[in-house]
Amino acid sequence: MKDPYEILDVSRNATDDEIKEAYRALAQKYSPDNYDSSPLADLAREKMEEIDKAYDAVMEERREQRASGQQQDYDANGYQYQQPYNAYNQNASQFSDIRKLINNGRLADAEELLNGVPLPSRDAEWHFLKGSIFHSKGYIDEAFQHFQTAAEMNPNNPEYSAVVNRMRWQRNGNMPNNPYGTGRQGGVNYGCGVCDICSGLILADCCCNCMGGDLIGCC
Amino acid sequence: MVENDLYRSIYCGLCKQLGRSFGPLARFTLSYDFAFMSLLQLSMNEDCLRLERQRCAANPFINKSCCCTNQALLNSADTAMIMLYYKIKDNIADSHGIKKLKYLLALPYAKRAYKKAVANQPDIDQLINDNMMRQAQLEEANCNHIDEVSDPSASSLAAICETFSEDPSQKRVLNRFGYCLGRWVYLMDAADDYLQDLKNKAYNILALQNNFSTDAFTVRQSIEPSLNLTLGEVASSYHLLNINRFKSILDNIIFQGLPYVQKNVLAGQPIPKIPNVTLVTSTKEEHYEGSI
Numbered sequence: 459m460k461d462p463y464e465i466l467d468v469s470r471n472a473t474d475d476e477i478k479e480a481y482r483a484l485a486q487k488y489s490p491d492n493y494d495s496s497p498l499a500d501l502a503r504e505k506m507e508e509i510d511k512a513y514d515a516v517m518e519e520r521r522e523q524r525a526s527g528q529q530q531d532y533d534a535n536g537y538q539y540q541q542p543y544n545a546y547n548q549n550a551s552q553f554s555d556i557r558k559l560i561n562n563g564r565l566a567d568a569e570e571l572l573n574g575v576p577l578p579s580r581d582a583e584w585h586f587l588k589g590s591i592f593h594s595k596g597y598i599d600e601a602f603q604h605f606q607t608a609a610e611m612n613p614n615n616p617e618y619s620a621v622v623n624r625m626r627w628q629r630n631g632n633m634p635n636n637p638y639g640t641g642r643q644g645g646v647n648y649g650c651g652v653c654d655i656c657s658g659l660i661l662a663d664c665c666c667n668c669m670g671g672d673l674i675g676c677c
Numbered sequence: 678m679v680e681n682d683l684y685r686s687i688y689c690g691l692c693k694q695l696g697r698s699f700g701p702l703a704r705f706t707l708s709y710d711f712a713f714m715s716l717l718q719l720s721m722n723e724d725c726l727r728l729e730r731q732r733c734a735a736n737p738f739i740n741k742s743c744c745c746t747n748q749a750l751l752n753s754a755d756t757a758m759i760m761l762y763y764k765i766k767d768n769i770a771d772s773h774g775i776k777k778l779k780y781l782l783a784l785p786y787a788k789r790a791y792k793k794a795v796a797n798q799p800d801i802d803q804l805i806n807d808n809m810m811r812q813a814q815l816e817e818a819n820c821n822h823i824d825e826v827s828d829p830s831a832s833s834l835a836a837i838c839e840t841f842s843e844d845p846s847q848k849r850v851l852n853r854f855g856y857c858l859g860r861w862v863y864l865m866d867a868a869d870d871y872l873q874d875l876k877n878k879a880y881n882i883l884a885l886q887n888n889f890s891t892d893a894f895t896v897r898q899s900i901e902p903s904l905n906l907t908l909g910e911v912a913s914s915y916h917l918l919n920i921n922r923f924k925s926i927l928d929n930i931i932f933q934g935l936p937y938v939q940k941n942v943l944a945g946q947p948i949p950k951i952p953n954v955t956l957v958t959s960t961k962e963e964h965y966e967g968s969i
Contacts, residue, residue: 492913498853501846501917596831596856597824598910599903628909629902635916636932 462512690744834859
């Protein structure tokens, strides 16, 4: 196993809080929610497991180091993310065999079986699976259409609406975990934008005004 | 070293590499697209990177920092020549008159470089060839399906990116990353060339989707959600890549450069130089930039 500190991208001198923060940021980045229906979902899950293990290892190591008995409480589970999510493992499904095929990457076989389903039996799940196949192939516009149809046919299914919401959010111009900070997950906001500088200056000016001085002459 | 300079030296290094591998004329094909591919490949490995100050043909009085020969630059130069050859062949088929003559004259040179490049990258050539043929068939048949018509370009870039790592999981991620990036580039080209294609009655997926509307602005805006979604997919696969170095340049290109270029192309504006943004991955080739 790689050095757990390296995996969490923190120095050995980092405080517990800093480690927790780094863990939280990584957990959000590789959250299964970001990879629902993605052909790379399994790799994201592996990454998540690696991060979990690294976090546990670091925390365990620190607890042992504090062998003096003054044990501090810490949140053993750290960031709570949703249970590992597997789009293709639901039981109550009339298409469980097809889900299995998609899960194993046998897209052509899965598609053939799906296409063989007669029109009246094509329910929300059928569209969801069709969307998953298109998504894996990279046909993402077509995938979005099918996911939308699935969510319309069964608005109560959280699996369908989560995918549709994520894709809609991306279609509006958001990139997952944008390090420049406009993403839904917030990302890590590096540096300081023009707006931050302006608002900072205005605030500073307000402070100066209160104290009888003036920083920006015109306001 | 400032990261911007590092990207620049990879760009200059690629220019020099094109010259070394295929002769001075090949350097005119230099583009930021292939500099980006070299950067990505270099970021995936940990090979020692040598930089040297060398004379630059475009600015003979200024010595520029250049990245010395390495596998990534060799591969990018080969791929650039393979793509150039197919592009010229495609242009010969599509153009008439004096333009056609221009491409016909360039063909023997491109073919010589192409043969040399194919000897190094036979698999990539086969794949690009197949995809180009598939693309031509789809366009011939007036395919009116965004996903389908962008698939050949996307698959080509997917296959090229896949070669950047030996690790099977990373290959999968690179494949997805390249696929989505290739799809984005294809659709961006369609948006960028819209009016020209309309004038030349050339195939353009956006023309078919919008009933050959002459309102280029609205047409370009119509593709925005799909382009955004594509970039979102590029980003989520990018996060799964094991990037060993140059992460801040790559972050900059992917999260700032690409959306910036997209915004400008969709607004029908030329892509201006970007202060403080390292990258400039444009969909157009930028000759003379830097170091010819």
